[in-house]
Amino acid sequence: MFRLTNERLGWLVSIALLILVLYPLLAVVIQVLLPGVFFGNWVIGDLSLLLEIFKRPLWQKSLENSLLLGIGTTLIGTLLGGVLATVRSTWRFPTAGLLDAAVWLLLIMPSFILAQGWVMFSAQQGLAVNLFGWDWVPGAVFQPAGLTVIMTLSKFPLAYLSMKAAMEWKVQQLSDAARLGGASPIKVWATIQAPLLLPALLAGAALVFMDTIGDFGLPSSIAAIYRFPTLPYSIYSALYTSPIRFDMAGVLSFYLVLLISVAMLLQFAAMRRSRFDFMSGGAVPSVPKEAGKYRWLLAAGNIVFLLVIIGIPIGSSLMMSFMQAQGGGVKAENLTLANYAALFDGGFQLLHGLGRSLMIAASAAVIGLVVGLLVAFVLTYSQFRFRRGIEVLSLVTLAVPGVVLGIGYIFVWNQRWLEPLGLLLYGKPAILVLAAIAGAIPVITRIMVGAMAKVPQSFLHAAGLQGDSLLRRIRRILLPLMRGALLSAGLAAFGASVFDLAVNSVLFPPNYITFPVAINKSFEDMRFGYASAATILGGGVVVAIILVIELLFRRKEARS
Amino acid sequence: MNVYPIQWKRVTTGIVLTSMLTVLAACGGNNGAENGNKSESGAAPSPTAAPTTETVATEEPAVEDAGKLVVYLNDFDAIIADMFKEATGYDVELVTGNGAEIMSRIEAEKGNPHWDIVWADMMPSIHGLGLQGQLLEGWEPENLSQVAEDFKAYIPENKTYFPTGAHASGIIVYNKNFYTEETAPKTWADFAKAEYKDQIATADPAIAAPAYPFVAALFDKAGGVEEGKAFFDSWFNNGLRVYPKNPQIVQALSGGEVKLAALQESNAYSMVNNNEPIGIIWPEEGAPASVRVAAIQKNTKNPNAAKAFIEFLLDAKTQQQLVDEGEEAYFDPAAQGVTARPDRAANAKLIAADAAWASQHEAEIKQWFADKAVK
Numbered sequence: 001m002f003r004l005t006n007e008r009l010g011w012l013v014s015i016a017l018l019i020l021v022l023y024p025l026l027a028v029v030i031q032v033l034l035p036g037v038f039f040g041n042w043v044i045g046d047l048s049l050l051l052e053i054f055k056r057p058l059w060q061k062s063l064e065n066s067l068l069l070g071i072g073t074t075l076i077g078t079l080l081g082g083v084l085a086t087v088r089s090t091w092r093f094p095t096a097g098l099l100d101a102a103v104w105l106l107l108i109m110p111s112f113i114l115a116q117g118w119v120m121f122s123a124q125q126g127l128a129v130n131l132f133g134w135d136w137v138p139g140a141v142f143q144p145a146g147l148t149v150i151m152t153l154s155k156f157p158l159a160y161l162s163m164k165a166a167m168e169w170k171v172q173q174l175s176d177a178a179r180l181g182g183a184s185p186i187k188v189w190a191t192i193q194a195p196l197l198l199p200a201l202l203a204g205a206a207l208v209f210m211d212t213i214g215d216f217g218l219p220s221s222i223a224a225i226y227r228f229p230t231l232p233y234s235i236y237s238a239l240y241t242s243p244i245r246f247d248m249a250g251v252l253s254f255y256l257v258l259l260i261s262v263a264m265l266l267q268f269a270a271m272r273r274s275r276f277d278f279m280s281g282g283a284v285p286s287v288p289k290e291a292g293k294y295r296w297l298l299a300a301g302n303i304v305f306l307l308v309i310i311g312i313p314i315g316s317s318l319m320m321s322f323m324q325a326q327g328g329g330v331k332a333e334n335l336t337l338a339n340y341a342a343l344f345d346g347g348f349q350l351l352h353g354l355g356r357s358l359m360i361a362a363s364a365a366v367i368g369l370v371v372g373l374l375v376a377f378v379l380t381y382s383q384f385r386f387r388r389g390i391e392v393l394s395l396v397t398l399a400v401p402g403v404v405l406g407i408g409y410i411f412v413w414n415q416r417w418l419e420p421l422g423l424l425l426y427g428k429p430a431i432l433v434l435a436a437i438a439g440a441i442p443v444i445t446r447i448m449v450g451a452m453a454k455v456p457q458s459f460l461h462a463a464g465l466q467g468d469s470l471l472r473r474i475r476r477i478l479l480p481l482m483r484g485a486l487l488s489a490g491l492a493a494f495g496a497s498v499f500d501l502a503v504n505s506v507l508f509p510p511n512y513i514t515f516p517v518a519i520n521k522s523f524e525d526m527r528f529g530y531a532s533a534a535t536i537l538g539g540g541v542v543v544a545i546i547l548v549i550e551l552l553f554r555r556k557e558a559r560s
Numbered sequence: 561m562n563v564y565p566i567q568w569k570r571v572t573t574g575i576v577l578t579s580m581l582t583v584l585a586a587c588g589g590n591n592g593a594e595n596g597n598k599s600e601s602g603a604a605p606s607p608t609a610a611p612t613t614e615t616v617a618t619e620e621p622a623v624e625d626a627g628k629l630v631v632y633l634n635d636f637d638a639i640i641a642d643m644f645k646e647a648t649g650y651d652v653e654l655v656t657g658n659g660a661e662i663m664s665r666i667e668a669e670k671g672n673p674h675w676d677i678v679w680a681d682m683m684p685s686i687h688g689l690g691l692q693g694q695l696l697e698g699w700e701p702e703n704l705s706q707v708a709e710d711f712k713a714y715i716p717e718n719k720t721y722f723p724t725g726a727h728a729s730g731i732i733v734y735n736k737n738f739y740t741e742e743t744a745p746k747t748w749a750d751f752a753k754a755e756y757k758d759q760i761a762t763a764d765p766a767i768a769a770p771a772y773p774f775v776a777a778l779f780d781k782a783g784g785v786e787e788g789k790a791f792f793d794s795w796f797n798n799g800l801r802v803y804p805k806n807p808q809i810v811q812a813l814s815g816g817e818v819k820l821a822a823l824q825e826s827n828a829y830s831m832v833n834n835n836e837p838i839g840i841i842w843p844e845e846g847a848p849a850s851v852r853v854a855a856i857q858k859n860t861k862n863p864n865a866a867k868a869f870i871e872f873l874l875d876a877k878t879q880q881q882l883v884d885e886g887e888e889a890y891f892d893p894a895a896q897g898v899t900a901r902p903d904r905a906a907n908a909k910l911i912a913a914d915a916a917w918a919s920q921h922e923a924e925i926k927q928w929f930a931d932k933a934v935k
Binding site: 057 | 657766802923931934
């Protein structure tokens with residue numbers, strides 16, 4: 001019966017993912033095979049397109065660049081995230097809280113804004129050269145290795161959060177035993193703590209990889225200086241070429257899905273035959289120790305690091321938001337508050353947009369949390385036969401550019417027969433919520449799976465034997481053990497959805513401009529100061545909301 | 561093993577179904593809450609208020625409009641809705657996006673279009689929509705009488721779209737810190753000169769809306785596809801840099817990455833107005849034009865408002881207002897008797913490729929350009 005109920009849950013989760021992710025994605029990929037299928041034309045497409053990736057210079061280069069950037073960023077980003085999470089969970093030092101705030105900020109900031117900031121800093125006449133006289137910066141940044149570093153500094157938070165969540169609990173007995181047995185702290189770390197963190201490490205690495213190869217913001221912003229086409233960039237060109245080539249976007253998306261499938265197979269292979277549900281009676285919440293004489297050293301290092309990862313990209317936006325002319329430099333006569341004043345002009349249009357985006361993101365985070373929790377449960381505790389499939393689906397939207405999903409949503413939710421059912425959602429705000437959920441599922445699921453991996457099934461079995469229903473077991477045992485992860489997941493999903501540009505730009509209903517669309521429009525209209533001011537305002541509001549929720553919940557946790 | 565009562569199944573089914581329903585309910589809720597002060601959302605078709613002033617003198621007044629007019633456009637979104645409402649009494653809902661976003665929406669919606677009007681500066685692409693049979697054919701607006709002769713030439717035989725103005729999709733701009741009017745390039749062919757090597761930027765025709773008309777016009781001017789390729793090869797061999805869109809060229813110019821560019825005219829003039837050190841040259845041979853055209857969706861449910869919108873756009877009064885108040889104000893208006901911006905060059909000469917030719921070779925040229933730009 002236990003298997004059967006899990007089976008049920010498995011099917012329900014499958015259906016949810018099918019509707020949210022697979023169907024829209026297939027709707028685009030099928031364009032390769034049947035280009036006119038949604039308009040009543042049954043024509044077979046040109047399958048030779050599938051091989052074009054090895055022939056067309058643009059596509060070939062895109063694949064190469066994507067792989068290079070993806071692998072490089074994954075390696076360095078995971079390492080960086082892991083080291084930082086370890087330091088943060090091991091020692092207490094001044095400014096440590098700022099690191100967490102910075103990580104959240106990076107996570108919710110859309111990559112095109114981060115990248116814009118980096119570009120403003122490192123361009124030929126950017127802040128680095130003009131303000132500090134660092135002539136070497138442009139040359140160092142605008143080359144593959146430089147871009148990998150920038151990408152790393154933007155994407156490492158996924159690895160950091162995954163690792164940090166996993167370090168919330170530890171089995172002190174094992175480490176103590178090893179220490180008593182004479183092992184050095186480093187040896188304890190290398191042979192006991194680190195191996196137990198493997199699932200979180202791999203999950204973090206997979207997330208970084210997928211988010212990187214699916215990223216459009218960096219290649220498009222960097223393109224202002226250095227041409228570095230990637231797969232998502234070519235997908236955009238295919239969609240944005242007239243006559244529009246949905247079939248080409250389908251081919252390239254197919255390759256993206258293939259890439260992440262390979263990445264996941266590697267992850268599965270690495271984790272086979274290992275068990276990581278180490279939590280038992282001996283597990284204790286991990287509390288950082290005082291860093292002692294090193295505390296100021298750590299604090300100083302932390303500050304320098306934050307100046308780089310936040311100071312450069314967001315500081316550039318901040319400066320830009322106070323500037324009149326972009327090329328005017330930092331001079332008194334070029335400074336102004338007009339950009340901020342302009343945000344409140346014109347009947348609060350922008351603020352309405354922000355309100356809409358916050359509502360959409362909040363709905364998506366709450367519903368996404370439920371879906372993500374169930375998905376993670378099936379992945380972790382069930383023997384459901386399509387588990388692998390569910391896992392791939394739960395991650396696909398990270399790597400597939402939002403615009404592909406957006407087009408798929410139009411195909412799926414704009415079919416005439418849905419109208420009498422009241423389900424013709426294209427053209428209604430509901431579709432933005434659905435798309436935001438789809439976009440949020442990867443992060444939510446990953447964080448949950450990472451946390452659940454530590455909770456042994458026997459806990460749930462034990463409660464089950466006492467007659468507890470599955471729902472109660474989840475509520476009474478699982479949830480309290482992973483409250484931190486739940487909070488992280490929900491907030492990450494919320495923050496990222498507010499700024500999700502790609503999906504919004506093809507799906508927003510008439511007269512229903514959302515916040516990222518408004519920001520992007522002002523970037524396109526070259527109102528860089530206004531766009532930067534809007535970014536700072538929106539980012540500030542979102543961060544404030546997240547901090548308040550964090551404070552409320554963490555305090556509750558501390559009290560209980 | 562079997563200790564879980566049957567009811568569990570129902571509970572699970574319940575949870576998931578409820579959460580799915582919540583999705584819908586929550587969304588419905590949003591819908592209402594968000595649009596509360598905006599009357600109905602576009603989805604709920606409610607008969608529009610009858611126009612206050614008599615503007616539509618169409619032959620078939622018997623057809624009632626089913627809802628609000630939906631216009632897909634890429635510019636003038638800040639002012640056009642209010643202007644139209646004031647002039648005709650019709651409400652209008654806008655979907656704003658860059659050219660590519662608008663076109664991909666139209667294409668993806670093909671089975672069930674949500675738009676009534678498309679109005680954008682991409683004549684070849686809209687011409688393509690006409691070829692696919694997506695546009696209303698054969699209707700002739702009364703205000704066509706106001707349109708200048710050279711603009712009438714853009715209207716296709718089956719009258720699927722109408723020009724409202726044209727702007728230069730590329731003029732020569734130079735950074736005054738490095739060049740003077742004398743030393744800067746004066747013709748498009750000058751871009752191949754060795755002295756300008758690695759300093760020139762242009763927008764990617766596959767991404768930027770006005771960039772394809774730019775490239776197409778120069779292909780046409782060169783004498784055909786092969787000749788056009790040879791012409792642009794001379795630019796590529798001179799280290800041409802291709803940026804996705806015009807604003808990125810602006811950034812590159814003010815950041816000093818490039819010193820010269822073929823830049824869309826509104827972008828160029830607003831750089832000048834922002835006190836950037838930028839000089840503008842209108843080549844005597846002509847600057848490639850990007851023609852802004854408006855078209856009606858073939859199966860529009862709001863034919864009266866749609867026709868009123870076209871009449872309104874072709875009206876000289878409207879176009880004067882766009883010049884005076886619009887953010888894309890630098891253009892050559894299609895209607896007679898409209899004064900263009902005073903600071904816009906008096907000798908501004910525009911050339912355009914034939915829309916049918918440009919539309920026919922669109923995929924080929926864009927792909928060639930994209931593959932070329934990678935190298």
